[in-house]
Amino acid sequence: MRTDPYQVLGVGRQADEAEVKKAFRRLARELHPDVNAHDPGAEEKFKEAASAYEILSDPERRATYDRYGHDGLRTGGQEPDFGAFGSVSDLFDAFFGAGGGGGGGIFGFGGRGPAQGADAQATVEIDLAEAATGVSTEVEIEVVDRCERCSGNGAQPGTPIRTCERCGGAGALRASTRTPFGQVVRQVECDVCAGEGKVPEHPCERCAGRGREVARRSLSVDVPAGIADGQRIRVTGRGHAGEAGAPAGDLYLLVAVRADERFVRDGDDLVTAIDVAAPLAALGTELAAPTLDGDVDVEIEPGTQPGETIILRGRGMSVLQRPGRRGDLRVIVNVVVPRRLTREQRDLTRRLADSITEENLRSDESLLGKLKRALHV
Ligand SMILES: [Zn+2]
Numbered sequence: 001m002r003t004d005p006y007q008v009l010g011v012g013r014q015a016d017e018a019e020v021k022k023a024f025r026r027l028a029r030e031l032h033p034d035v036n037a038h039d040p041g042a043e044e045k046f047k048e049a050a051s052a053y054e055i056l057s058d059p060e061r062r063a064t065y066d067r068y069g070h071d072g073l074r075t076g077g078q079e080p081d082f083g084a085f086g087s088v089s090d091l092f093d094a095f096f097g098a099g100g101g102g103g104g105g106i107f108g109f110g111g112r113g114p115a116q117g118a119d120a121q122a123t124v125e126i127d128l129a130e131a132a133t134g135v136s137t138e139v140e141i142e143v144v145d146r147c148e149r150c151s152g153n154g155a156q157p158g159t160p161i162r163t164c165e166r167c168g169g170a171g172a173l174r175a176s177t178r179t180p181f182g183q184v185v186r187q188v189e190c191d192v193c194a195g196e197g198k199v200p201e202h203p204c205e206r207c208a209g210r211g212r213e214v215a216r217r218s219l220s221v222d223v224p225a226g227i228a229d230g231q232r233i234r235v236t237g238r239g240h241a242g243e244a245g246a247p248a249g250d251l252y253l254l255v256a257v258r259a260d261e262r263f264v265r266d267g268d269d270l271v272t273a274i275d276v277a278a279p280l281a282a283l284g285t286e287l288a289a290p291t292l293d294g295d296v297d298v299e300i301e302p303g304t305q306p307g308e309t310i311i312l313r314g315r316g317m318s319v320l321q322r323p324g325r326r327g328d329l330r331v332i333v334n335v336v337v338p339r340r341l342t343r344e345q346r347d348l349t350r351r352l353a354d355s356i357t358e359e360n361l362r363s364d365e366s367l368l369g370k371l372k373r374a375l376h377v
C-alpha cells in the first residue's frame with residue numbers, strides 16, 4: 001500500500017509550490033544521514049519523502065495523482081523508482097548536488113569559497129560474532145586525496161608557480177555576448193588555471209598539475225557492538241579531499257553482516273534450533289547448544305514437547321550504544337521422530353507405543369496454548 005504524498009510531507013491538498021518545497025526541505029534535513037547515521041529507518045523515510053516531493057512538485061503528476069491516485073501514475077509510467085540509488089546519500093546528492101554543501105540546489109547553501117570535499121562511501125563486511133562484540137577492522141577505501149608529490153599545489157617540487165597570464169590572477173574571465181537586449185557580460189571560470197589564478201610552470205608529474213589524485217587508503221575503523229546489517233557508520237573528515245583550505249568530506253561505511261547459518265537475528269535476540277530424538281525428549285537429557293561464545297550445555301526436561309523454547313539470558317547480541325547489555329538466545333527444541341527404523345527398533349517402538357496410556361498424553365496445556373507453541377507466537 002503506497003502512502004499519500006500529502007500525508008508524507010504533512011501538507012494540505014491546497015498547499016502551493018512553496019509550501020511543498022518547504023515541507024520537503026524540512027523533512028530531508030531531519031532524515032539526512034548526517035543526522036541519522038544510526039537510524040536504519042531514515043533511508044526508507046527519506047525515499048518516501050523524495051517520492052512524495054517528486055509527485056507534488058510536478059503540476060502534471062500532481063494533477064494525475066489528485067484524479068487517479070497512485071494507480072494513475074503507474075499506468076502513466078511516471079512512478080519514480082528510487083531503488084536504483086545505492087543509499088540515501090546518493091539520493092540526497094541527486095536532489096541537492098554532491099557533497100551537500102557546495103552545490104546550492106534548493107537548500108541554497110550558497111556562499112562560494114573553497115568547496116568542501118565530497119562524502120565517500122565504502123562497505124565493511126563483518127561476521128555476526130564480530131557484530132555482537134564489536135570489532136576493530138581495516139577498511140580499504142578509494143578517495144580523492146591531496147597529491148603526495150606536490151602537496152596539492154600542482155607544481156613539480158622546487159619549480160615556481162606563476163600568476164596565470166590569461167586571467168591575470170583573478171581566476172575568472174569576462175565573456176560578452178551580443179543579444180537582442182544588448183551586450184550581456186558574464187563571468188566564467190578561467191579555462192587555463194581552473195579558477196586558481198596561478199599556474200605551475202612545470203606541472204607535477206604525478207598528478208599532471210591537478211594537485212589531487214585518487215588514492216587507496218587503509219583505514220582502521222571501530223565497528224560498535226550490536227550493529228545491524230545495513231547500518232551506516234560515519235567517519236568525519238575521511239571522505240574526498242576538499243579544495244585547498246577546505247575540509248575533506250565524510251566517509252560513510254555501510255556495514256554488511258555475514259549470515260551465520262546457526263543463528264537468526266531478531267533485534268537484540270538470537271534464535272537457534274537443536275535436534276532432540278523423540279525418546280530422549282521423553283526421557284530428558286543434556287545437549288550442547290551453539291552460542292556466539294561457544295557451545296553451552298542445556299538441560300532438556302523429561303517430556304519436552306516439539307517447539308518448546310529454552311531461553312539463555314544474555315547470550316544474544318550486544319545492545320547498540322548500551323555497553324554491557326545483551327539480548328537473549330532462544331533455543332528452539334526440534335523434537336525429531338526417528339526415521340528408517342531397523343527391525344529391532346520397530347519392535348521396541350511397537351512395545352513402547354502399546355504401553356502408552358492416557359496419562360502419558362495428558363497435558364496441562366490448552367488447545368490454544370499448543371497452537372501458539374506450534375506457531376511460535
Ligand atoms: Zn602533484
Ligand SMILES: [Zn+2]
Pocket residue numbers: 164165166167168169170171172190191192193194195196197198
Ligand atoms: Zn587563469
